[in-house]
Amino acid sequence: MSDSGRRKPPLVADRRYGRSGGGSRAEDTKAKPAKSARKRRAPAPRRKPRGPIGLIAALIGWVWRIAWGMTWRLGLVLVLILGGAVAFTASSMPPLEDQLDGRARGSVTMLDDEGQVFAWRGDQFGGVVTTETVSPYLKHAIIATEDKRFYRHIGISPRGIASAIRINLSEGRGPLSGHGGSTITQQTAKLLCIGEPYDPEVWKSEAEYEADCRATTIGRKLKEAIYALALEARYSKDDVLTIYMNRAFLGAGARGFEAASQRYFGKSAADVTPAEAAMLAGLLVAPTRYAPTADLARSQNRANVIVGLMRDQGYLTEAEAENARANPAELSEAAEARAGGYFADWIMSSGPDFLTRKTTEDVVIRTTLDQRLQKAAEDGVKAVFDTKVREGSEAQAAVVVMSADGAVRAMVGGRKTKVSGAFNRATQALRQTGSSFKPFVYATALELGYHWYDTVEDTPLTIDIPGSGPWSPDNYDHRFRGTVTLAQALENSLNIPAVRVADAVGLDLVRKIAGDFGIQSDLAQGPALALGASESTLIEMTGAYAGILNGGSSVTPYGLIELRLQGQSEPLMDNEGGIGERVIREDAARELIWMMRNVVTSGTGTRAGLPDREVAGKTGTTSAARDAWFIGFSADYVAGVWMGYDDNTPLTGVTGAGLPAEIWHEVMVRVHEGLPVNPLPMARPDPPVQQPSVADSSNAPRAAPAPRREDPIERLLRNIFGIRN
Template sequence: MSDSRKRRRPLVADRRYATASKTARKAKAKPKAKPRKTTRRKAPQRRRGGLIGLVQRLIGWVLRLVWRITWRAGLVASVVLGLFVGYYYTTLPDVTELLDGRARGSVTLLDNEGRVFAWRGDQFGGAITTETVSPHLRNAIIATEDKRFHRHFGISPRGIASAVRINLSEGRGPLSGHGGSTITQQTAKLLCLGIPFDPTVQSEAEYEADCRRGTIKRKASEAIYALAMEAKYSKDEILTIYMNRAFLGAGARGFEAASQRYFGKSAANVTAAEAAMLAGLLVAPTRFAPTNDLARSQNRAATIVRLMNEQGYLSDSEAKEAQANPAQLSQAAEARAGGYFADWVMSSGPEFFTRKTTEDVIIKTTLDQRIQAAADAAMDWVFENKIRPGSKAQAAIVVMSADGAVRAMVGGRETKVAGAFNRAVQAKRQTGSAFKPFVYAAALDLGYSPNDTVVDEPITIDIPGSGPWSPRNYTNRFYGKVTLTDALKDSLNIPAVKVSEFVGRDLVRQVASEFGLESDLAAGPALALGASESTLIEMTSAYAGILNGGSSVQPYGLIELRLLGDDEPLMGTGGGIGERVVQEAAARQLIYMMEKVVSEGTGARAQLGGRQVAGKTGTTQAARDAWFVGFSADYVAGVWMGYDDNTPLTGVTGAGLPAEIWRETMARVHEGVPAKPLPMMLPSNTSAAREPQGGQEGGGGAVGLLEGLLRDILGGGGTSSRPGAENVHGPDR
């Protein structure tokens, strides 16, 4: 048993961990190897076979090919674009050279007191900058035209995409209508991509049309030019160019000119409402010009005020103030006074300083805006109160001083216009009995008296090539022996023809021509009855010659012309009193006779209360034209009325509506003007019974009449070469 216990192993657990020393020795003896990093190789993907795999491989190859081509093409395009931009960059001049881009100059017209009343040509008010204009104006432009102006690099992809979307939604082409152009692109268009205007190559209209082309190629060129401008100029410089070159209606180039034209103030001083109205002109200058339709322009400005408010340029209170007090035109712009007058001055002045000027010209004129307003008001009043609604009848008025200085002109019933047909200077119409004063002027100049007599009786005159002609009076009655004064006062036709035949048609033509009737005067006996044509301004200036004592008058509107910035005028008055036509005594006696026309005769409707006035009515054959021309001691005025197409007037003679228009005009003209007597000469009593005897050959005589007819023309014993013959009778009153 003892042997067996000795052989047993002790019941002790085996040691699982070696001692530290043993472990260290083992490590020293054999360093532990670092585990290797093994990279697992992915199992090769199996390509999908069949048709699907082929399609996938083909698509992948195409995409890789497209990518290679795209980035290479993009690189080439970027290089080309950079070259184009670089080219345009090198052609861009200094900013100051781009501010005034007008192809022609401007004409500023001043009235007789030196106040501006009209503009013509391309008005440029002077260079402005973003720093010198009102902040409201700068903000209104950006809010209206390009709200991302300070954030883009010349073109706005977002704006272009929006414009394309709007155009397509409105049924137009993608590039038709809204363009999505930035202010920089619009400036590039205004600069016409740097191509200057050359009048020897194309007209201004063709040049403007070429600059505004909307083709894809043109749009691309504008975008490139815009990028070059962004590289060359600052944002403020680009906006400065834009503000100076933009066309804003009524001939205004640039916001300074527009501000002066519409509001009579500098662009530095415009209010928020005025700035909004100016900015609103950019989209359609003619349509939204306040001188064409103020209400439409104000509505457009209200929209822009809302945009300025939404974009933070105006507070709610400021926007409310601008909406409650919309911009109003200045007095000169609102009145549009002298539209016809300004047109006449421009047409009568030297072409190289008016219609085709390349300079900025200042013209001082004879226009009196008070008198112009009086003429406008008279025309409006008569057509509103005396003419039936829908009538197409027209009228014209001219008011001048005795020396020919034109004070007012209305060329048609639309008084506030410019560039319209001016009936006062362009319409040649038969003058009717308004011509008769020149017949009697010839007789008086020969020594006859207003109290000399002539027999009013039937006569017939043979006119070679036309046959017998028998003038008749308006009343179809004959009055026997009448004085020259009564014959003119009652506008009797037969005495006028007799006097004309007696003194000679050549002399009558000469007197009328020297008084300023430049049109071809009739050769036959109907000359005495106003068968010749003339313009209203010619007739009025001829009557001015009677008022001033018998000297000719050249009507004029220009007092002096000078260039902007110059003190010395380049030219002065181009008209005035000329050579004497008849003796002063003859002119004074004629004034006496014409005063009787108004105070006792056919011109009674032209009376001005206690003020002495003189004049003469005139109505042509079939009442196609009706006239009244007359004067006070201060002013001469002429009125014509008729249809542009020569349609006869209904129930109108010179003694009617023209005399009323004349009275309404002259009553307003003379408000506050002290009454003066007419410079007339009363005839002496000793000549009252004298009847001129004998005749003298003149103007070819009365061809076909017996030689003794001229001996009896002024003394009675009427002769008829063909008794009972009745041809067209002459004009009446």
Template sequence: MSSSGKKPSRLVADRRYPRKSESAPKKKAPARRAPKRKAPRGPIRKVLTVLLWPFLMLWRLVWRVVVFASIVTALLIGGAVWYTSTGLPEISDMVDGRARGSVTLLDREGRVFALRGDQFGGAVTADSVSEHLKNAIVATEDKRFYSHFGLSPRGIASAIRINMSEGRGPLSGHGGSTITQQTAKLLCLGVVYDPTKWESEVDYVEDCRRGSLKRKATEAIYAMAMEWKYTKSDILSIYMNRAYMGGGAYGAAAAAERYFSKPAAALNPAESAMLAGLLTAPSSLAPTANLKRSQDRAATVLRLMNEQGYLSDADTAYWQANPATLAESSKNLAGGYFADWMMRTGPEFFTRDTTEDVIISTTLDPRIQKAAADAVNKVFSEKVREGSKAQVAVVVMSADGAVRAMIGGRDTDASGVFNRAFQAIRQTGSAFKPFVYATALELGYSPLDTIVDEPFCMNIPGSGQWCPENYSHKNYGRVTLTEALKNSLNIPAVKISESVGRDLVMRVARDFGIYRDLKDTPSLALGVSEANLLEMTGAYAGILNGGSSVTPYGLRELRLKGESEALMGTPGGMGERVIRQEAAGQLIWMMEKVVSEGTGGRARLPDRQVAGKTGTSQEARDAWFVGFSADYVAGVWMGYDDNTPLTGVTGSGLPAEIWHEVMVRVHDGLPVRPLPMVQPAPIQVAEPEPTPAPVPQRRVQESVLEQVLRDIFGGN
């Protein structure tokens, strides 16, 4: 106990923290605001609430429906994308998208001179091509390629805005397509060509390119399915293999070889930009069609590559200043008319409709082809008035019918256009006359036999009297057959034709290759029937080779690419004999006089014998010169496509000059060989036996007396 008597202190712990009043001065509490009174609901507010309540409920319902529909739509689209992706083939089955195979034409030396069909240079990948090509395609066609899911909403919206501003429908014109969508179109959304469903492949392709709303929706699903299954690199690879790049080239590999003669991996920025630029309009922008236009488009692509960071400013300026050009091998591709002839006349299943890659070896001689083109260009630039629409065709062949060159128009190396060398069927005029004289010689006439050139008329049943005239409107009396031919006299030709028999003349002409509907009238001898230049040149080749028929041909051998065994060989050449070799030789002798002494003088060559015949049809609508040396046969035709008469042109004029220019170039460096002509033996005119001089009567009496005396006495 404590002695103090005080209460013991409480046993409590010391205060750990000082009192608030001790640690810091107490802050003055802010004055409390009076609670805000809710405004009593007035009658207006109650009315608004009642009126708006249905709309609020409707909005909530619409929102829920939209959300639900969006979820369902997303699930349906996702299901469609997934389902479509399961049916997509492997990459290796999608690279070659050609409807047709390729046709490669080789000249007689085995060098490529033309490409037809759909060329394919083999499969490439996005990793195997030049990085510049890949960048150029992305920069030009789809700069957001690596970031979108197959569709570009921004691109679609922009395309719709542009279409509407230009007065078109929202889906007409610009499509805002991504590379993935373009690839989907190239794959025709997985639809395979069925000949029973489409009339032609053209219809199939047009159907694949339709722009309906349903088609666009299907395309979007297919594009997203591709993005689901394939990588970006895979999609770009398919696109680069299937895209058409002009000049018959499908895919980057074929285009690189076609234009630059190099693999796609070796393309520089300028070449890559040129190929990427072709994708918008491959036919019109192809460098083989218009190099300047193609280079201008490539300059734009280089600018786009620069803007998107694929090229520096310095590189862009350099390659724009040094644009891509065609390789020499591409420049030297020629013989477009010849190639078109091969494609039109060759077996359809190996040319126009081939599904295989075909190699055709031909008879074309590039040296002779260039000679013919140079000759035409020279004469037309120097001798034909500016603005003239006159056209020309030239064919050069060997005596067995092997065609060495073909020009089908003034544009000497065009392709895919009207080919007057074998498509223009025209009146032959006096170029037909050699077949009249061939018939006469076969029947035993001599080139030196004579006929009277005098006014002459015939009564033609159903037509009345017909009186042919010479071109000069003169008559020359008695002339030999050779003189009649070399001066192209009309009246002797008609007389000979009627004398030997019109039916025989038609038979000889047909056997030589003039097989069209020959007009069985006296004017047949003057060339009123029709033929094309290829047929006429082939018929003259039959005269040169000694009288055997000829089928002109250009195909030597056809085989599939990668195969060594030929599927077919030459379909033409020499056929059966039409006239005797001696008769053919005599006709050549007569036709040589046409050039050396007659109407064909402008065709004369300075160093060797040549033979030929001029021809001018009615009203000078056609002018011909067809002839030959010992080595080659050549034919030239001039005229207007619409049959307008030529002004101041006959077969002895410009056609003979063009023929001369062609043959001078063709024979440059060739040894001189004589024509295989046979000079006729001079006609022996039988001289009357000499009449003995009258013997005087006295001399006769003396002779009788002497004979009597010798008989009596003998001796002398």
């Protein structure tokens, strides 16, 4: 029996396909293609290269995997170290207020006789400014100039550093030399010397310390970057900018923008115009080069560049920019004076170092300077050199103007008056005085009882000087006038009578009288003393003449009236100059003034005369005309003029009666503008019927017996107890 008619069971159980019931095979057959269609054909595996190429590729892959693993791990470690360094540095930073004024030195502010500022020395700090208190123009000028992305970076700018390196290399410098690409934050880190304070025990000088702070080594730049990031972490952006504005050096001793604004414009940093703000911001790149006191035109040109940057970055409108260019910043009167010149330098040298040149405090000094008279002195010198001295001449001149009590009112130490720290010929140059010394010879004679009408011989004279042999003085014009009065001898600056009078009254006494009047330099021992063979400074000689004007009392020239610490009212020092002890009797001084008045009216000093008032003085010319002097006075002021070459080259065709007298005239005309006319305190005693002679015509001069010589001890006692004849 056949079972072909039976239905064959399925080869695969239905439940293997997840079915619950039976189904036709046709359905199964149709489902298979659908399922196979969903299948994707797996890509054929890449066959690895074999042989040497495969080995090299495997080696490169292995090295890469190791390098990458090390790199990201090392990078992570470095990030953690950097973050720790930044966090530690930021946590050790002091409060903001302690970061604003980090000067190692203090400042000296000098006031004139009216209390107006005319000079600064040391590190001037004008006071704290913030981003909110300064003029918006100044804030924007700083950002536009130094770091236009300041408010968008984290303290360092890789783009800026890369650009700076590229520029440095293209210009043939080292990658870190020249352009630094520093942000304002990095510059602030440098100003703070990355947190290292100045220690005088570590550094030889402050200059060496600051040079190290500005070093551009790779290690230093890395520390600077860390410190900059810490600044950003510790302070706000405005705080960082505030530190920068208070710490930046801006030339002429100004630290911070408030000091610079006061220094150059005489106003607060809150009030500067766009043009002034641009000039101040322009100083940041090179404070000494672009300081307006050094070259105003250069500073203005730099400011124009800053104005353009401010306009391009939207801080100024086109109209504001054009107005700033059309009206460039100008210096204040005090700034124009270039920090007080020679007078301010003299004041700094006359006070104690610890309160002047090496002060660590802020000091205010009130002085005797009269700025009107200072300008008169400068203009008087310039007027003569511009019109009467050949172009290219290197001859120098110095001027001192003072009151009769020794208060110095003006000082010119050389032809270049707008200077600071220069050689001061008024106070530092020791020069032979020539015939300007002769008034002290005649002052000695008058003090001993002689008068203007006493006579002396102007005849040939030879004196045997031990150790030197015979010496024969001569007059300037090589003429002899016979018997002359003391007044005539001084009026015409005759040499032989001066030598005879000095020998007659005693060289030691002449030396003592001159010293008592304030000539402290070493005085010659021989008879040439009478002709000004000794050296002295212009300020000493002018002070000695002030003693004649004030009636015969010694004078100590002074310029400092009062010194105090800034913010305090009680002075630490008062002036140490002024009128001292009496040297000669008042009537002797008044007679000498009358004799010196004749020098100007009819003698060697006629070019010095003023048209509207009485003046007196004396010319002086040294051997070979190496020095030429004129020193004199009105009833109000004493002025001294010296002219010569620094290297002692003889002057050509110049004597004290010439250009120095003309400079004196030009200065004193300007000094007395607008002042009331006062007569000189002079007297002319009437001569007796018979006039004694100071010395006869013999070769050995001697004193006339008629006037009684006072015993030195008697004279000393009379001065001490105030006894008058």
